[in-house]
Amino acid sequence: MTLSIxxxxxxxxxxxxVLAAALGRRPIATPVxxxxxxxxxxxxxxxxxxxxxGAAPLESxxxxxxxxxxGAHFRIDALAAFFLAVVNLGAVITSVxxxxxxxxxxxxxxxxxxxxxxxxxxxLVILADDAFTFLVSWEFMSLTSWALVMAHHRVEENVRGGxxxxxxxxxxxxxLLLAFGLLAGPDGSYSFAQIRATHPAAGLAALVLILTxxxxxxxxxxxxxxxxxxxxxPAAPSHVSALMSGVMTxxxxxxxxxxxxxxxxxxxxxxxxxxxxxxxxTTVMGVLYALMQHDLKRLLAYHTVENIGIIFIGLGLAxxxxxxxxxxxxxxxxxxxxxxxxxxxxxxxxxxFGAGAVLTATGERDMERLGGVIHRMPQTAFLFLIGCAAIxxxxxxxxxxxxxxxxxxxxxxxxxxxxxLKFLVPSVGxxxxxxxxxxxxxxxxxxxxxxxxxxxxxxxxxxxxxDRYSLAAMMFLALLCLVGGILPGLxxxxxxxxxxxxxxxxxxxxFGAQWFSIVxxxxxxxxxxxxxxFLFMVISGALAAFAIHRLASDRLRRAPAWDCGYPDPSxxxxxxxxxxxxxxxxxxGTTVFHARELVEMAPPNDSRPARLTVExxxxxxxxxxxxLVAGISSLADRLNGLQFLTIRxxxxxxxxxxxxxxxxxxxxx
Amino acid sequence: MVLIRDLAIQCAQMLLVLLLxxxxxxxxxxxxxxxxxxxxxxxxxxxxxxxxxxRKEVVLADNASWLFRVIPYLVFAATWVAASLIPTFRxxxxxxWSADLIAIAALIGSGRFxxxxxxxxxxxxxxxxxxxxxxxxxxxxxxxxxxxxFTLALxxxxxxxxxxxxxxxxxxxxxxxxxxxxxxxxxxxxxxxxGRIPIDNPATHLELTMVHEAMVLEYSGRHLxxxxxxxxxxxxxxxxLIACLFAPWGIESAGAALPALALGAVAYVGKLVVxxxxxxxxxxxxxxxxxxRVPEFLGAALMLGLxxxxxxxxxxxx
Numbered sequence: 001m002t003l004s005i006x007x008x009x010x011x012x013x014x015x016x017x018v019l020a021a022a023l024g025r026r027p028i029a030t031p032v033x034x035x036x037x038x039x040x041x042x043x044x045x046x047x048x049x050x051x052x053x054g055a056a057p058l059e060s061x062x063x064x065x066x067x068x069x070x071g072a073h074f075r076i077d078a079l080a081a082f083f084l085a086v087v088n089l090g091a092v093i094t095s096v097x098x099x100x101x102x103x104x105x106x107x108x109x110x111x112x113x114x115x116x117x118x119x120x121x122x123x124l125v126i127l128a129d130d131a132f133t134f135l136v137s138w139e140f141m142s143l144t145s146w147a148l149v150m151a152h153h154r155v156e157e158n159v160r161g162g163x164x165x166x167x168x169x170x171x172x173x174x175x176l177l178l179a180f181g182l183l184a185g186p187d188g189s190y191s192f193a194q195i196r197a198t199h200p201a202a203g204l205a206a207l208v209l210i211l212t213x214x215x216x217x218x219x220x221x222x223x224x225x226x227x228x229x230x231x232x233x234p235a236a237p238s239h240v241s242a243l244m245s246g247v248m249t250x251x252x253x254x255x256x257x258x259x260x261x262x263x264x265x266x267x268x269x270x271x272x273x274x275x276x277x278x279x280x281x282t283t284v285m286g287v288l289y290a291l292m293q294h295d296l297k298r299l300l301a302y303h304t305v306e307n308i309g310i311i312f313i314g315l316g317l318a319x320x321x322x323x324x325x326x327x328x329x330x331x332x333x334x335x336x337x338x339x340x341x342x343x344x345x346x347x348x349x350x351x352x353f354g355a356g357a358v359l360t361a362t363g364e365r366d367m368e369r370l371g372g373v374i375h376r377m378p379q380t381a382f383l384f385l386i387g388c389a390a391i392x393x394x395x396x397x398x399x400x401x402x403x404x405x406x407x408x409x410x411x412x413x414x415x416x417x418x419x420x421l422k423f424l425v426p427s428v429g430x431x432x433x434x435x436x437x438x439x440x441x442x443x444x445x446x447x448x449x450x451x452x453x454x455x456x457x458x459x460x461x462x463x464x465x466x467d468r469y470s471l472a473a474m475m476f477l478a479l480l481c482l483v484g485g486i487l488p489g490l491x492x493x494x495x496x497x498x499x500x501x502x503x504x505x506x507x508x509x510x511f512g513a514q515w516f517s518i519v520x521x522x523x524x525x526x527x528x529x530x531x532x533x534f535l536f537m538v539i540s541g542a543l544a545a546f547a548i549h550r551l552a553s554d555r556l557r558r559a560p561a562w563d564c565g566y567p568d569p570s571x572x573x574x575x576x577x578x579x580x581x582x583x584x585x586x587x588x589g590t591t592v593f594h595a596r597e598l599v600e601m602a603p604p605n606d607s608r609p610a611r612l613t614v615e616x617x618x619x620x621x622x623x624x625x626x627x628l629v630a631g632i633s634s635l636a637d638r639l640n641g642l643q644f645l646t647i648r649x650x651x652x653x654x655x656x657x658x659x660x661x662x663x664x665x666x667x668x669x
Numbered sequence: 670m671v672l673i674r675d676l677a678i679q680c681a682q683m684l685l686v687l688l689l690x691x692x693x694x695x696x697x698x699x700x701x702x703x704x705x706x707x708x709x710x711x712x713x714x715x716x717x718x719x720x721x722x723x724r725k726e727v728v729l730a731d732n733a734s735w736l737f738r739v740i741p742y743l744v745f746a747a748t749w750v751a752a753s754l755i756p757t758f759r760x761x762x763x764x765x766w767s768a769d770l771i772a773i774a775a776l777i778g779s780g781r782f783x784x785x786x787x788x789x790x791x792x793x794x795x796x797x798x799x800x801x802x803x804x805x806x807x808x809x810x811x812x813x814x815x816x817x818x819f820t821l822a823l824x825x826x827x828x829x830x831x832x833x834x835x836x837x838x839x840x841x842x843x844x845x846x847x848x849x850x851x852x853x854x855x856x857x858x859x860x861x862x863x864g865r866i867p868i869d870n871p872a873t874h875l876e877l878t879m880v881h882e883a884m885v886l887e888y889s890g891r892h893l894x895x896x897x898x899x900x901x902x903x904x905x906x907x908x909x910l911i912a913c914l915f916a917p918w919g920i921e922s923a924g925a926a927l928p929a930l931a932l933g934a935v936a937y938v939g940k941l942v943v944x945x946x947x948x949x950x951x952x953x954x955x956x957x958x959x960x961x962r963v964p965e966f967l968g969a970a971l972m973l974g975l976x977x978x979x980x981x982x983x984x985x986x987x
Contacts (some may be wrong), residue, residue, distance in 0.1 A: 395768070395772055414985075422979075425982065436811065436812075444785045448786055453797075525829065541742045541746035544742050544745050548895070559731065579801065580800070582801065
């Protein structure tokens with residue numbers, strides 16, 4: 001029942017896409033399309049939640065689509081239901097936001113038809129139960145999102161982002177294709193049920209793991225496969241950016257969990273090592289890249305890379321624990337990762353919505369041209385602040401809960417017997433702690449430079465508050481961030497069936513413990529109570545406010561800023577995004593980005609101003625991609641000669657190839 | 670009955686840290702002055718300062734937003750909650766289970782996050798310099814703190830402060846290399862987090878190397894009073910934390926009677942006196958660092974914390 005409803009919802013979304021194309025440029029199209037998407041996604045969300053919370057049995061279905069002898073298999077279990085809920089929650093809120101935001105769209109026909117199709121593509125990846133359907137849905141999702149990235153195709157930067165995205169998405173799909181090929185074995189048993197029944201041998205499984213890490217990692221944004229993400233995510237309209245960053249990256253996480261935890265069989269001890277290494281590097285690199293940005297949306301996109309790293313740290317720990325039979329700890333680590341999946345989808349969407357609201361109000365994404373927006377957009381500023389606090393893992397909001405659970409999982413790992421992990425896990429813990437602190441720095445910068453201070457340009461001065469739909473969507477997300485922080489037990493319990501399926505063990509029931517606290521292992525070991533922390537903060541803040549206002553003077557006078565007696569009237573003298581990040585750039589950037597600062601002082605008697613030039617190098621791009629691209633182009637140039645052969649040369653070439661292939665075959669058998 | 674007593678003790682603890690915090694700041698100042706052969710301000714000077722500030726009107730910059738006016742309360746709330754969850758004279762506080770040491774560190778982080786925002790709100794270059802340096806310091810001090818917490822949690826088998834203090838007071842703890850490393854790292858982090866010499870100078874107001882004072886430069890009146898009180902609280906908090914973890918003698922367990930509690934309180938005050946004197950001695954005997962020396966200092970703390978954690982992972986006996 002659940003499955004057929006969800007599949008019908010996806011069919012409905014595809015029909016909405018057709019309708020959007022039919023409606024064309026009529027102004028009614030925007031509210032109709034987004035309104036329909038809201039309704040359909042809400043039905044899916046409701047059904048998925050009912051399946052997840054009601055601990056319903058798994059359902060599967062085979063439709064006569066696709067390859068005739070294979071058909072299209074669909075299946076919904078707790079894992080799929082959870083990710084379906086994440087996707088559709090994101091879809092509902094994004095569609096509500098877009099009812100308001102989409103009315104500013106200059107090229108609606110380039111967005112509206114692809115948007116519902118993109119939503120359907122994401123849901124279908126989750127529901128797919130055979131390799132063919134999975135890959136087709138995966139490509140469908142990639143291509144529809146690519147079309148959305150290219151919505152504003154006249155901006156040169158977007159074209160480049162779209163191109164890099166297309167190449168990386170194809171590369172990722174290629175890796176997944178090979179992974180599924182290996183999983184299916186020589187008999188070509190492509191349905192997941194058959195793959196589950198026959199686990200591949202250890203060597204093949206290792207290859208599948210690496211290919212899956214590459215395939216899903218390129219979609220999720222693991223370093224060094226992240227390069228497309230900060231180019232493509234900001235290029236799309238802001239509500240699509242929110243979906244791509246908040247939700248689509250989670251589909252990649254789903255793909256990884258599905259293949260590695262479900263299809264691949266029992267993990268070996270070393271599987272966690274590549275996952276944890278890549279994840280640890282990803283967290284810190286992601287946030288360091290984010291700190292160097294001054295484009296608000298690009299900063300958020302880089303920050304997604306960091307959060308994906310945190311999620312993969314949890315998944316890597318779960319693999320390590322599972323391979324050693326520490327099922328309880330594995331359940332804890334997996335729950336932490338999945339909770340972070342949910343939490344990140346909330347606050348990242350909220351932040352992208354906020355960035356979108358600022359973008360429509362001012363036409364600017366560049367933080368260096370904003371400032372003081374809090375005076376003109378107080379509500380957006382307040383909601384964006386909640387998003388910033390949540391993503392910086394500040395208690396009592398939700399981001400802290402998932403990081404806290406990850407730390408608790410790390411504290412269980414000294415019992416792992418392997419020596420590699422004994423060194424790796426604390427180092428990854430250190431990287432995680434470092435990235436948490438840097439994330440706070442990054443969002444002080446993002447918020448402080450965009451919303452606080454004095455307006456740097458006229459557009460920032462003239463901004464006006466965004467529309468009601470957008471505000472309602474952001475308000476709902478901010479509320480969920482708070483609820484997720486103060487009642488975390490509710491969400492942790494909802495994830496229990498997933499770890500029961502994938503690990504065979506679950507965390508103890510949390511909801512209903514005293515004062516809604518969470519106790520992952522034992523009360524004597526660790527516990528955290530978001531509700532009480534929240535209440536304490538409210539009470540002590542209120543007490544302070546009360547005491548101050550009763551006892552102290554409440555006089556207030558507005559005056560020019562003090563600034564040690566030398567306030568400068570020009571807003572250029574404030575700290576900018578670049579100057580705010582300068583100390584961190586100096587501490588970390590000299591090694592990570594080979595950052596250099598060149599000060600060019602004019603000689604005496606010359607009235608030219610001094611200039612400070614900052615040089616940053618994206619080493620991933622320069623050392624990995626640039627040589628690769630250069631190699632491929634030079635190879636392509638050489639191969640180009642093959643097009644201009646004479647007929648005899650062509651025939652000789654064909655003959656030689658045939659002989660070579662026959663030789664290979666002879667040696668092989 | 671037990672609940673009421675526990676509640677009373679929890680409240681007493683909250684009030685104790687709140688009321689002692691300015692006195693402690695005054696004490697450190699006094700000892701520093703004495704070491705420099707100065708008379709120094711009276712011990713109760715911080716209370717007088719706070720009272721005077723609350724009587725004065727607030728001069729708010731033209732450009733200050735609503736956030737600027739809310740932040741002192743937020744910072745104070747976060748710091749006070751964190752401070753009142755650290756056992757001072759009795760473990761097993763009524764609400765100690767509501768936040769473990771990781772959460773306490775994160776609460777302190779929240780305070781700093783908002784204070785750094787306040788530095789950027791008015792849009793002056795002084796505020797910006799303070800904020801950007803504060804987050805640079807925090808970006809190394811926080812992970813160092815987490816690594817210290819890891820070490821201690823792995824030794825004590827808990828991240829719960831009450832359980833940790835009880836374990837540290839028991840004979841099971843013994844002398845360990847990792848504990849020594851963690852203690853050194855924790856002291857370094859505490860110095861950095863409180864902006865003491867050699868990281869920052871709490872006594873200056875017009876120096877280009879200042880951090881904390883630059884962030885709060887635009888605050889005045891009651892807002893400044895709250896910020897000053899919060900930084901006193903934070904200093905007391907760190908000294909209490911070090912005392913609770915590394916000198917847990919005299920902290921009474923949950924079932925202690927009233928006289929024992931009084932003794933515990935006296936022991937706590939004694940620890941504050943010793944901690945404050947050591948801090949003053951350290952501060953007078955060292956010169957302030959250049960700002961870009963600070964990462965090296967904190968990087969050392971982070972490496973010590975990581976080393977201690979690694980030792981714990983490699984062998985249970987270190």
